[in-house]
Amino acid sequence: MDGQKVLIADDEAHILHVVQIKLRSGGFDVVTAMDGREALELARAISPRLMITDLQMPFLSGLEVASALYREEATRGIPVILLTAKGFEVDGPALAGTNVKLVMTKPFSPRDLLSRVHEVLGAAPTSVGIARGL
Numbered sequence: 260m261d262g263q264k265v266l267i268a269d270d271e272a273h274i275l276h277v278v279q280i281k282l283r284s285g286g287f288d289v290v291t292a293m294d295g296r297e298a299l300e301l302a303r304a305i306s307p308r309l310m311i312t313d314l315q316m317p318f319l320s321g322l323e324v325a326s327a328l329y330r331e332e333a334t335r336g337i338p339v340i341l342l343t344a345k346g347f348e349v350d351g352p353a354l355a356g357t358n359v360k361l362v363m364t365k366p367f368s369p370r371d372l373l374s375r376v377h378e379v380l381g382a383a384p385t386s387v388g389i390a391r392g393l
Contacts (some may be wrong), residue, residue, distance in 0.1 A: 295319025
């Protein structure tokens with residue numbers, strides 16, 4: 260995984276910390292953002308191999324970030340894993356015009372997230388899945 264940058268965007272510091280540790284231990288280079296605007300700017304600047312973003316964040320939601328990335332040719336191919344709180348459903352029509360490959364509900368297992376990251380990075384470009392929190 261050396262050299263594979265993953266951008267994690269979440270306004271909850273403990274989520275960022277846990278996901279960052281798990282992905283780094285899995286061999287990924289990790290960059291973090293605390294809000295949607297910062298995440299979009301970083302994604303444009305570093306072109307990560309994958310982005311993991313919370314749905315609800317200040318300035319821009321994770322869905323708005325994913326949509327903005329998809330609209331730009333240079334960032335359209337960045338796959339996105341979207342994290343949602345329990346009770347916030349995101350369905351197919353809401354994901355149209357994004358490159359969201361997986362929706363995971365919080366709380367989630369960091370081990371399961373790492374496994375899903377590997378799946379998304381090896382998955383066919385059009386696959387979209389929903390994972391419920393554990």
